[in-house]
Amino acid sequence: MTTDNSKMPIVLIGNSFKYEIEATLKLFFNTARYSFGSDRSEASGDAYVIAEVSGDTLSAEVKLHGEAPVNRSITVDATQDKEHEICRLIYHILSEKTGIAPPWGLMTGIRPVKKVIELMRRELPKDEIFSILKDKYEVTDKKLQLAYDTAVNQIPILDRIDSSAVSLYVSIPFCPTRCSYCSFVSHSMDSAMKLMPEYISALCRELEIIGKIVKDTDTKIDTIYFGGGTPTSVSAQELRAIMETVEKNFDLDKVREYSVEAGRPDTITEEKLHVIKELGAERISVNPQTLNDDVLKVIGRQHSGEDAVKAFELARKVGFKNINTDLIAGLPTESADSFRHTLDRMIELDPESITVHTLTIKRSANLFESGSSNIKNPAAEMVDYSIPALMSHDYLPYYMYRQKNTVDNLENVGYAKKGFESYYNIFIMDETQTILGAGCAASTKLVYPDGRIERIHNYKFPYEYIRSFDKLMDKKEEVTECLRKIKSVQPK
Numbered sequence: 001m002t003t004d005n006s007k008m009p010i011v012l013i014g015n016s017f018k019y020e021i022e023a024t025l026k027l028f029f030n031t032a033r034y035s036f037g038s039d040r041s042e043a044s045g046d047a048y049v050i051a052e053v054s055g056d057t058l059s060a061e062v063k064l065h066g067e068a069p070v071n072r073s074i075t076v077d078a079t080q081d082k083e084h085e086i087c088r089l090i091y092h093i094l095s096e097k098t099g100i101a102p103p104w105g106l107m108t109g110i111r112p113v114k115k116v117i118e119l120m121r122r123e124l125p126k127d128e129i130f131s132i133l134k135d136k137y138e139v140t141d142k143k144l145q146l147a148y149d150t151a152v153n154q155i156p157i158l159d160r161i162d163s164s165a166v167s168l169y170v171s172i173p174f175c176p177t178r179c180s181y182c183s184f185v186s187h188s189m190d191s192a193m194k195l196m197p198e199y200i201s202a203l204c205r206e207l208e209i210i211g212k213i214v215k216d217t218d219t220k221i222d223t224i225y226f227g228g229g230t231p232t233s234v235s236a237q238e239l240r241a242i243m244e245t246v247e248k249n250f251d252l253d254k255v256r257e258y259s260v261e262a263g264r265p266d267t268i269t270e271e272k273l274h275v276i277k278e279l280g281a282e283r284i285s286v287n288p289q290t291l292n293d294d295v296l297k298v299i300g301r302q303h304s305g306e307d308a309v310k311a312f313e314l315a316r317k318v319g320f321k322n323i324n325t326d327l328i329a330g331l332p333t334e335s336a337d338s339f340r341h342t343l344d345r346m347i348e349l350d351p352e353s354i355t356v357h358t359l360t361i362k363r364s365a366n367l368f369e370s371g372s373s374n375i376k377n378p379a380a381e382m383v384d385y386s387i388p389a390l391m392s393h394d395y396l397p398y399y400m401y402r403q404k405n406t407v408d409n410l411e412n413v414g415y416a417k418k419g420f421e422s423y424y425n426i427f428i429m430d431e432t433q434t435i436l437g438a439g440c441a442a443s444t445k446l447v448y449p450d451g452r453i454e455r456i457h458n459y460k461f462p463y464e465y466i467r468s469f470d471k472l473m474d475k476k477e478e479v480t481e482c483l484r485k486i487k488s489v490q491p492k
Helices: 018-026 082-098 112-121 126-137 141-158 189-216 236-249 270-278 293-298 305-318 336-349 366-374 379-391 423-430 462-467 469-473 476-488
Strands: 007-013 033-037 048-054 057-063 070-075 166-171 221-227 257-263 283-286 322-329 353-358 396-401 412-416 434-438 443-447 453-457
Touching: 007 018, 018 033, 018 048, 018 082, 048 082, 057 082, 070 082, 112 126, 112 141, 112 396, 112 423, 126 141, 141 396, 141 423, 166 189, 166 236, 166 423, 189 236, 189 434, 189 462, 189 469, 189 476, 221 423, 236 270, 257 270, 257 423, 270 305, 283 305, 305 322, 305 336, 322 336, 322 379, 336 353, 336 379, 353 379, 379 396, 379 412, 396 423, 434 476, 443 476, 453 476, 462 469
Parallel strands: 007 033, 007 048, 166 221, 166 434, 221 257, 257 283, 283 322, 322 353
Antiparallel strands: 048 057, 057 070, 353 412, 396 412, 434 443, 443 453
């Protein structure tokens, strides 16, 4: 199997396990493309996979690099999950053929900590939790320990979740330039400038509509999060207009956490920071990703590492006492030594939290087309350095998520000093609190009292969001219904 963008045939016979089988293959070939069929004749070329279910017999045939195919079969009983077991069969063949042993084993879901917490809630001892997850998913001890540590720090916060309250996400999907690794729907300021007045007007209208729903249903706002894009791409006056709309339409007195991603250092000014602080946000992110100037140029950033340090220091000067910084392990051309320098320097700056992402090569990112060149970068070495380095400086892991197409099948972890964990980051992963999304590409996640989750996706592009605004607002009736149901089951 090559790691270019040619399509590898996957033939499913007697099953429809497309999603999990593809996810298993991506553990080994994270920039590959796949085609799906149901007939053996479609398995052709130098590489293919055939997954067949016939009664209690599961069979896998895997061909890689033009070599002779490997065939294996197993028989399962009624207690075994056929989908999981055929993925395990394919996983073992691929691991033997490629020499790759994914650190998270067979685990393909984005929320490994939830699996740990579920077992902890059953009051199982740590060694039994490890045994269960190793037997089922073949996760390494190192990753199990990280997930366990994260769960230990997360549970006290989960125990304080107010499921009758909601969080608010505000999307400002603009950036000065598009980074090569970015898969978010974000738009450069040059191309979006003409849409800005209409977009901000529509966003403020949506916030007013959501605010009325929240007020009419007597719902409390728990956390507020401004994301993007880069929210500080807009001017100080535009940012003020949006934040004043939030202030006028929501009761901020009961908000436990108000965050704004100041994001890219080349968008941060003292005036914008004063606006953010004046209008109620106490937590911000300053996200250099790396302090290596050469790497910043490669990924399309128009600022230096020193600019990031100055932006951080400016935020401190303005009075912010809760600052997060984001770093990415495995960026193109970044060395392990360079990453260590960045992390050590950020620890010296003493932010309240540091989030270490691992490079993910998404299909919608510009980097995807050259993705194979990033497969063998030292991301794992960087992540392995970050865990003890951060924990030895009292940064504890408190939330984690994984993504498909992540280099070395690694993870994204938020570390924070005690008391500075982000509630919103935990809520978005735990899925036990409703999150109301406003703005282009925002997603509303409705969590009903019975545990059912429904999602409402806003239009991805600003021109769609503006043009079809009224149609989009018709969907708010579902939000009202959900909040009323939540309220109806709360004790009087």
